[in-house]
Amino acid sequence: MDLLTFTTNFADQFEETEISAFTPNTNYKELEEWSSLIALSIIAMIDEEYDVSIKGDDIRSAETIEDLFTIVKNRK
Amino acid sequence: MENNPFSLKNKRILITGASSGIGRAIAVECSKMGACVIITGRNEERLKATILEIGDDKVQYIIANFAKDDDVLALCNKIEDLDGLVNCAGLTKVLPFNFAKPSDFKEVMDVNFFAPAELTRLLLKAGKIRKKGSIVFISSISGVLCSAPAASIYSSSKGAVNGLVKGMALDLAPKGIRVNCVNPGMITTDIFSDGKIMQEQLKEDMKRYPLKRYGKPEEVAYSVIYLLSDASSWVTGSNLIIDGGYTLL
Ligand SMILES: NC(=O)c1ccc[n+]([C@@H]2O[C@H](COP(=O)([O-])OP(=O)(O)OC[C@H]3O[C@@H](n4cnc5c(N)ncnc54)[C@H](OP(=O)(O)O)[C@@H]3O)[C@@H](O)[C@H]2O)c1
DSSP, X not given: OOHHHHHHHHHTTOSSSOGGGOOTTOBXXXXXXXXXXXXXXXXXXXXXXXXXXXXXXXXXXXXXXXXHHHHHHHHO | OTTOTTOOTTOEEEXXXXXXXXXXHHHHHHHHTTOEEEEEESOHHHHHHHHHHHTOTTOEEEEOOXXXXXXXXXXXXXXXXXXXXXXXXXXXXXXXXXXXXXXXXXXXXXXXXXXXXXXXXXXXXXXXXXXXXXXXXXXXXXXXXXXXXTOHHHHHHXXXXXXXXXXXXXXXXXXXXXXXXXXXXXXXXXXXXTSSSOHHHHHHHHTTSTTSSOBOHHHHHHHHHHHHSGGGTTOOSOEEEXXXXXXXX
């Protein structure tokens, strides 16, 4: 699993936010476009791409994209 | 109470999904109204918990997994004549439409739509639903009046149930069998127990209900009692919306 690809996959779930806004350190819940639907898309993307089921609570407890990456990596 | 039109005395009623949430409440409340209930679900322990709540260990329970065609047939074979059938078993799959593959639709449609349709057909064909019987489907407001983010799969299944009920109501009218739908808004049960939707989100959502809370399983059960009883003897093909006013806004 690779952090940069994960970050790109993460960014793909957004429509309007500039791609430059996404780095491993991005605090994603502070992005203006963040919504419950995007949260569900991230969960679905992680299931599809990494075959890992995460929960809403994981999205909540992680702050940055890298935090979430670490959660997913540890469950692989 | 003498002459209570809502009484279910002497009525034999099969309830699917009776091991949890709404189905369990329907089994408990129908039995309080005098019905002889037969309950089904996948999980034996939870079915037994329903029987404990009913407080009558003579209640018949039958284990069946609606994801398996054979189980639906076997269930039908174990059933004797019925006055009522409540199709309540169901599940949801929260997935944004972009991720919703045919296999995801199938998983939900099998249990929410195909199994209850086939179970009902088999029971009718075997002559196991008496004249003047009542069939109730637990649909939803979702897919009929509204939807929710990432609910396209679930909404499709409930929309399909709604159409099925209307067609069935016409086709079964000559037999004097009535078919109706109950369409609840959010009811506090285990349906979102997979944790994809966060508790905070649900709390926020609750505020959008004019009556300021989610419904309770028994509040759906009471409407089912009405539709199973002789009080609704001229009601068929209808939707009974139970949503705390949600779809008014
Ligand atoms: N809760 C709501 O907000 C809400 C709103 C509108 C409509 N509804 C509808 O109400 C019905 C009951 O939902 P609920 O909220 O009470 O959910 P629940 O607590 O999760 O109960 C679901 C029931 O369906 C059964 N079931 C699920 N998959 C099955 C399968 N493959 N084979 C046989 N039985 C199966 C379960 O049996 P096991 O115990 O054996 O797993 C359980 O008895 C569903 O049709 C749902 O769509 C719910």
